[in-house]
Each structure stands twice: as C-alpha cells, then as structure tokens.
Amino acid sequence: QVQVVESGGGLVQAGGSLRLSCTVSGSAFDTYVLGWFRQAPGKEREGVSCISWSGATTSYADSVKGRFTISRDNAKNTVYLQMNSLKSEDTATYYCAADGIPKEIGGSWSLDICQYDYNYWGQGTQVTVSS
16 A cells, blocks of 8 residues: 655745655655645646655646756655745645556647646645745
C-alpha cells in the first residue's frame, strides 16, 4: 500500500513563503510522475504543479508561474513545492499525488502531466494566506 503524506502547510501573511513536502512510501518513487493539486472551498480541484520521474519536465498553473517551484529528491522519496509571494487566492487545501498515468482527453493523449490520472493521493495540508 503506497502512502502519501504531505506536510508544511500553515498560516502565512500575503507576500510570504511556505515549502510543502510530500513523502511517498515504496520503492517505485523514482518512476512516478508527481503532482501538487489544490482545492479551495466551493471550487474545483486544480493542478498546481507537476513533475516527471526524472524532474526534466515540469508543469505549472498560470496562476503560480514565477512564484512556485516544484522539485523532487528521489533519494528521499520526497517532492517539494516552494511557494513564494503568496497571495490570498492561494488559500486552499493542497494535495500531493503520485503515479500519474497519461490520460486520453477528447481523442488525444494529454500533454500536460498535471492532466494525468493519479493513482495515489495524500490527505492534504491546509495553506491559509492572510491579506
């Protein structure tokens, strides 16, 4: 059973920074596409940032480009999300997901790794940005 555990959420003032961490159990971590997703109250879950197994490919939501950075440490089975210049609209529960699988959308395979189907999910960590 693969376990996904997030940490690092909290309350921060607008303009501040947080680093989220996510540890994934098991020996297949270095083969996984990994992602960070978020869901704010009353809104749909959205892909924030995702990273390929090698780290060579990353994807970011337009709303976080230039502010957030995803990285992974395969030796530690951990993926990180460095969040800088936080805004009140970043307030959400952030979820880590592992083992992204390409998904067919409208007859074409998804090119955005954040649109993959993810097999394993964490319980989420709350990020609250006060203005």
